[in-house]
Each structure stands twice: as C-alpha cells, then as structure tokens.
Amino acid sequence: MTVSALEANDAKRGGRSLLSALLLPIVLVNILVFVAPVANLAAMSFRSAAATGAMIEGFNLSTWSSLISDAYYWSMLWRTVWIGALITLVALVLSYPLALFVSRATRAKALLIVLCISPLLISAVVRTYGWMVILGDQGFLPAMLRSFNLTPPRLINNQLGVIIGMTEILMPYMILSLLSGFGKLDATLEQAAETLGAGPFTVFRRIVLPLSMPGILLGCLLCFVLAVSSFITPKMLGGGRVALLATEIYDQAIVTLNWPVAACLSVLILIVFGTALLFYGQLSKIVE
Amino acid sequence: MPNLTRRKVLALGALGVAAPWLSKASAQERKITVAAYSDIFEDIYKRTVIEPFMKANPGIRVDYMGMPTSAQNLGMLRAQKAAPQIDVCIMDVVVAKAGGDENIYKPVTAEQLPVMKELVPAALIQGVPGPAVTFDALVLMYAPGKFPSPPTSWKELWDKKHAGRIAIDAPPNLVGVGLTLIANKLAGGGDYRQSIDKGIQLLAEMAPLVQTWDPKPNPYAAVANGVVDLGVGYNARAQTISKQNPDRMAAVMPEEGSISQINTINLVNGSKQPEAALQFMSYALSGEAQSRFTEELSYVPTNKNASISEDARKRTATTPERMARMIDVDWIEVAKFRDKITEQWRRNVISRS
Numbered sequence: 161m162t163v164s165a166l167e168a169n170d171a172k173r174g175g176r177s178l179l180s181a182l183l184l185p186i187v188l189v190n191i192l193v194f195v196a197p198v199a200n201l202a203a204m205s206f207r208s209a210a211a212t213g214a215m216i217e218g219f220n221l222s223t224w225s226s227l228i229s230d231a232y233y234w235s236m237l238w239r240t241v242w243i244g245a246l247i248t249l250v251a252l253v254l255s256y257p258l259a260l261f262v263s264r265a266t267r268a269k270a271l272l273i274v275l276c277i278s279p280l281l282i283s284a285v286v287r288t289y290g291w292m293v294i295l296g297d298q299g300f301l302p303a304m305l306r307s308f309n310l311t312p313p314r315l316i317n318n319q320l321g322v323i324i325g326m327t328e329i330l331m332p333y334m335i336l337s338l339l340s341g342f343g344k345l346d347a348t349l350e351q352a353a354e355t356l357g358a359g360p361f362t363v364f365r366r367i368v369l370p371l372s373m374p375g376i377l378l379g380c381l382l383c384f385v386l387a388v389s390s391f392i393t394p395k396m397l398g399g400g401r402v403a404l405l406a407t408e409i410y411d412q413a414i415v416t417l418n419w420p421v422a423a424c425l426s427v428l429i430l431i432v433f434g435t436a437l438l439f440y441g442q443l444s445k446i447v448e
Numbered sequence: 449m450p451n452l453t454r455r456k457v458l459a460l461g462a463l464g465v466a467a468p469w470l471s472k473a474s475a476q477e478r479k480i481t482v483a484a485y486s487d488i489f490e491d492i493y494k495r496t497v498i499e500p501f502m503k504a505n506p507g508i509r510v511d512y513m514g515m516p517t518s519a520q521n522l523g524m525l526r527a528q529k530a531a532p533q534i535d536v537c538i539m540d541v542v543v544a545k546a547g548g549d550e551n552i553y554k555p556v557t558a559e560q561l562p563v564m565k566e567l568v569p570a571a572l573i574q575g576v577p578g579p580a581v582t583f584d585a586l587v588l589m590y591a592p593g594k595f596p597s598p599p600t601s602w603k604e605l606w607d608k609k610h611a612g613r614i615a616i617d618a619p620p621n622l623v624g625v626g627l628t629l630i631a632n633k634l635a636g637g638g639d640y641r642q643s644i645d646k647g648i649q650l651l652a653e654m655a656p657l658v659q660t661w662d663p664k665p666n667p668y669a670a671v672a673n674g675v676v677d678l679g680v681g682y683n684a685r686a687q688t689i690s691k692q693n694p695d696r697m698a699a700v701m702p703e704e705g706s707i708s709q710i711n712t713i714n715l716v717n718g719s720k721q722p723e724a725a726l727q728f729m730s731y732a733l734s735g736e737a738q739s740r741f742t743e744e745l746s747y748v749p750t751n752k753n754a755s756i757s758e759d760a761r762k763r764t765a766t767t768p769e770r771m772a773r774m775i776d777v778d779w780i781e782v783a784k785f786r787d788k789i790t791e792q793w794r795r796n797v798i799s800r801s
Contacts, residue, residue: 403794
C-alpha cells in the first residue's frame with residue numbers, strides 16, 4: 161500500500177469518526193425518547209390487568225392470547241385499515257386536481273400554497289368542532305337540505321362523519337406531498353406528447369400520472385399513517401359507533417385503565433405502520 | 449440618597465446576613481398536591497375547601513391538580529410510582545380500588561383520621577384505601593322546553609318521539625355501566641351479579657333512538673346546547689348546570705330510583721408530606737368543609753355532622769324519598785364484570801343503532 165493510499169484511508173477513518181461523533185447526540189436522543197418508550201410499551205403488552213383494572217406483577221402472554229382469540233379486535237383492525245385506506249383515497253382524489261392547479265399556477269402561486277396548507281395552522285380539535293357545527297343535526301348542511309324539503313341523512317356520529325372530517329384534516333398533508341412530487345413534471349414532455357398526437361387524457365395517463373407517482377405514494381403513506389393513528393376526530397365525530405384501533409387504545413388506557421391491552425393494541429398499530437412502510441418501499445421501487 | 453441613614457444601612461446589612469435563615473424558615477412551609485376532577489368541581493372545591501383549609505393552616509400550601517377523569521388521575525400516579533408528586537387523590541371508588549390493589553394508595557385508619565368516626569357507614573368501603581368523601585347519583589337530564597311536564601320515568605328514554613335526540617355515555621364509561629343496572633331492574637332482570645341479559649335486551653330496544661354514545665364534550669353540554677333533548681349524567685354536575693341555565697337544562701331522578709356514585713379521598717403511598725396530607729384529608733371529610741362544598745355543588749356529604757340548607761338538600765340525592773329509591777350497587781363487584789358489560793354493549797346495543 162502506498163503512502164498516499166494510507167493517508168486516504170486515515171482521512172476516511174477520520175471522516176467516519178467525525179460523522180459518528182456528530183450522529184451520536186441524535187442517536188442518544190432517539191434512544192431516550194423513541195426506542196426506550198417503545199420497548200417499554202412492548203414490555204407492558206406482556207403484563208396483564210385484573211378485572212378492576214389493577215395491573216398484575218410479572219410477565220405472561222395472557223393479554224396477547226385473549227386479544228388474538230377475540231374476533232372483535234380482528235374486525236376492529238380490519239375496520240381501521242379500510243377506513244384509513246378510504247380516507248387516503250378520498251383525500252388523494254380531492255387533493256390531486258387542486259395540487260396540480262397550484263403547481264401550474266403562474267400568478268400568486270405562493271399565496272395559493274399558503275391557502276392550501278393554512279388549515280394546518282388551526283388545531284385538528286378546533287376543525288373537528290367546526291365539522292360538528294356544520295354536519296350536526298342543527299348544522300348548516302342538514303338545515304340547507306331541510307330548506308329544500310329533503311330529509312337530511314345522519315352526517316355525524318357515524319362512519320360518514322369520521323370520513324368527511326378526517327379527509328378534510330388530512331388534505332393539506334396530501335397536497336404538500338403531491339406538490340413536492342410534481343417537481344419532476346416537465347412541461348416540455350407534455351408538449352412533446354401533444355405534438356405527437358396524444359390527447360389530454362393520454363397525456364395525463366402516460367406522462368403526468370406516472371411522473372407524479374412518487375408524490376402520490378408519499379402522500380398516501382403519510383395520510384394513511386395519520387388516519388390510522390388519529391383518535392381525536394374519530395372520537396368526536398364517530399359518536400361512539402366507530403371503534404378504531406386508536407380510539408380503543410385511548411379507551412383502554414384512559415377509561416378502563418387496562419394498560420396491557422392498550423400496549424398490545426399499540427404494538428399492533430406499529431405493525432400496521434410497518435406493513436404500510438414496506439408496501440411504500442416496494443411500490444416506490446416499482447415506480448422508479 | 450437623602451433618607452439613607454447609617455442605622456438603615458446597618459439594618460439592611462443585618463437583613464442580608466439573616467437572609468439564608470429567613471429563606472430556610474419559609475421553606476419549612478409544607479406543600480401538598482391534591483389531584484381531583486377538573487372543570488366545575490375544581491373551581492368550587494378550591495373555593496369551598498382548599499382556600500379555607502389554607503387559611504386555617506397557614507403552614508400548609510395546597511396545590512390543586514385538575515384531572516378530567518379518575519382513570520387519568522390514577523394513570524398519572526402509575527407514571528410517578530417511583531417518586532410521586534401527588535399527595536392526595538379524590539376519585540371514583542372503582543378506580544381507587546384498582547390503585548389500592550397496586551399499592552399506589554396507602555390504606556388509612558380511624559386512628560390516623562379520627563374524623564372517619566363521623567362518617568356514615570356507607571363511606572367506609574371494604575378493600576378501598578380511603579373513605580368516601582362525596583356521594584352522587586345518576587339522573588335523567590332533559591331540555592325543559594321540549595317537555596310540557598318533567599319526565600318521571602327512565603322509560604322516557606324508550607319513547608320513539610325522542611328518536612335521534614338522546615345522548616348516552618356508553619360503557620366502559622361508568623354512566624353507561626350504571627344505566628345497564630337500571631335497565632336490568634326496569635326489565636325485571638333480578639340480581640345483576642347473576643345476569644344482566646334482560647337489561648341489555650331492553651337497552652338494545654332503545655339503541656336506534658340514540659344520537660350519540662360518546663357525547664362531546666359531555667352529555668351535560670349536549671342537553672344544555674340543544675343538541676339532544678335527553679341525556680344521562682351525574683346529579684351534582686347536572687344540578688349546577690341546570691341552576692346556571694334553568695331554561696335549557698333540568699335534571700330529575702326518576703321514580704324507579706337510581707344508582708349511586710362514590711368518590712373517595714386517598715393518601716398516596718410515598719407522599720413526602722403524609723402528615724400534612726392527612727391533615728387535609730381530615731379537613732376535607734369534616735362536616736364543615738362538606739357542608740360548604742354541598743351548598744355550591746350538589747354532591748351528598750358523607751359526614752353525618754354536615755348541615756346543609758333545605759335548598760341544597762333538595763338538589764342532592766339525600767332527600768328521604770330519593771334515598772329510599774336508590775338501587776343497591778356494590779361497585780367493587782360491578783368493576784369485576786365491567787369488561788363483559790362493555791362487550792355486551794358493543795355486540796348487542798351499539799351495533800343496533
């Protein structure tokens with residue numbers, strides 16, 4: 161090995177140790193505020209609680225086995241996944257044209273972006289209360305329908321209310337993700353396709369949509385994860401009829417005090433997130 | 449500096465030298481933290497119990513920590529088990545029992561708290577670490593404008609004319625659990641320890657009429673704001689809100705009787721100021737403090753010596769005719785099958801709405 165090669169190796173090693181030293185604080189913070197609590201949560205899921213809610217000392221599998229053998233929790237898991245997926249899909253369908261319009265705006269683009277994401281400046285709780293006012297029995301929408309001599313359907317305290325509220329709450333995240341994905345769109349490609357005789361629909365299907373897939377996938381992942389983990393809006397707009405994993409975790413932890421069941425469900429929700437991430441990774445590879 | 453004389457300078461110097469000892473003396477003021485319900489309870493409890501206690505005991509400072517629910521109160525202490533920051537907890541008897549089983553609360557005796565001898569027998573509950581400090585009961589809340597005459601029966605909840613205008617907190621909330629026991633009695637279900645099936649069947653018939661099983665922020669606001677016409681809640685809060693908004697909400701204890709709710713006062717195991725905490729508990733359980741609290745918030749006092757005005761008594765569940773109609777419930781027993789009640793509601797009641 162030559163002297164210069166040895167020097168290069170030393171420099172590389174020095175660079176690595178500097179990188180490790182720089183990474184160390186954030187790694188330690190993550191261990192403290194993320195890894196340790198998650199490990200604690202996982203350990204809690206192997207404990208059990210008495211009927212009164214009192215925690216029983218010692219580790220066992222009884223909480224897991226009772227959870228897994230209960231069909232109610234499986235149906236809740238399925239409901240959580242499909243409602244999360246439906247909210248994500250509706251948010252995508254509503255956000256896509258809006259984000260495309262904003263990304264192509266030539267005037268006041270910055271203002272339009274701010275307008276799209278401005279709902280994030282208001283707490284989700286406040287926005288959910290807003291939906292309660294609009295969709296409630298005496299709300300604006302049912303009153304409008306009644307003025308046309310129509311009987312309004314129940315828009316709140318059910319799944320429909322949760323889907324409407326959650327979609328609106330998650331739309332800014334979807335729009336932001338789509339806008340970041342639209343950066344890859346090159347107007348000249350569309351012009352080239354048009355010159356070759358492609359109609360607007362073909363241009364959209366063959367050029368715009370494939371190129372915006374990274375943004376779509378990112379937005380879907382973000383919205384799905386947020387929809388599955390959200391509990392305030394389902395709790396407020398579901399009227400106790402929409403039992404999801406997140407609302408059940410809240411009830412078990414805060415109302416019945418059964419922390420081991422709450423911990424098991426939290427681990428389950430982490431598995432759902434992990435699966436979603438796995439799908440995202442695979443789909444991203446296919447898209448690229 | 450025309451007024452600064454040599455004498456004043458010396459006095460100031462002496463004060464400076466004495467400062468460490470002065471701060472030590474002020475540090476001897478004992479501080480305890482009491483965790484109990486937030487909202488109206490907090491406002492009134494601070495005014496009627498905590499402030500008079502601090503006035504009578506200038507050496508003890510009491511900080512109040514408002515908690516939305518008893519379960520959150522216990523949850524906070526579970527997290528602080530190694531070094532508790534709370535000294536006294538006021539909470540529902542079911543949660544207190546769970547905390548006692550986990551050694552989070554220390555059982556207190558009449559030797560430590562002689563005031564316990566002044567309490568009614570029902571205030572001393574076997575297996576619960578602290579004595580009862582208030583009693584309450586479930587009531588039917590209604591919008592007076594929608595009823596020509598006040599409802600008299602729980603059966604009003606099954607009247608189809610109220611379709612979509614009823615708010616009920618479903619189990620695991622204890623209001624829903626209590627309503628199950630009431631429905632079981634209405635349906636002639638017999639001893640709730642044996643079976644609650646008839647009660648569940650009856651509730652399933654009511655289910656399609658219910659607008660929400662989880663009223664937000666609570667059933668009191670839902671009735672008072674006109675979102676629903678009927679709801680079920682606790683008497684003390686309902687009476688206070690009804691007094692503030694007499695045209696918008698009223699509460700009645702139906703003729704079939706009701707279910708009691710018990711709040712206990714508990715000493716935290718590992719409290720750094722156990723003597724000051726016991727001193728506070730003794731005051732909170734005294735007839736004087738309980739009378740003052742009941743005058744403003746209609747909880748039933750547990751101290752036999754509490755003297756309350758006729759007006760306040762009418763609003764509580766303590767009138768003889770109301771007491772005679774109370775359904776006897778052992779909440780510690782009920783807690784053991786609360787999960788089953790919740791499950792039955794999910795499968796057979798909520799699913800039908």
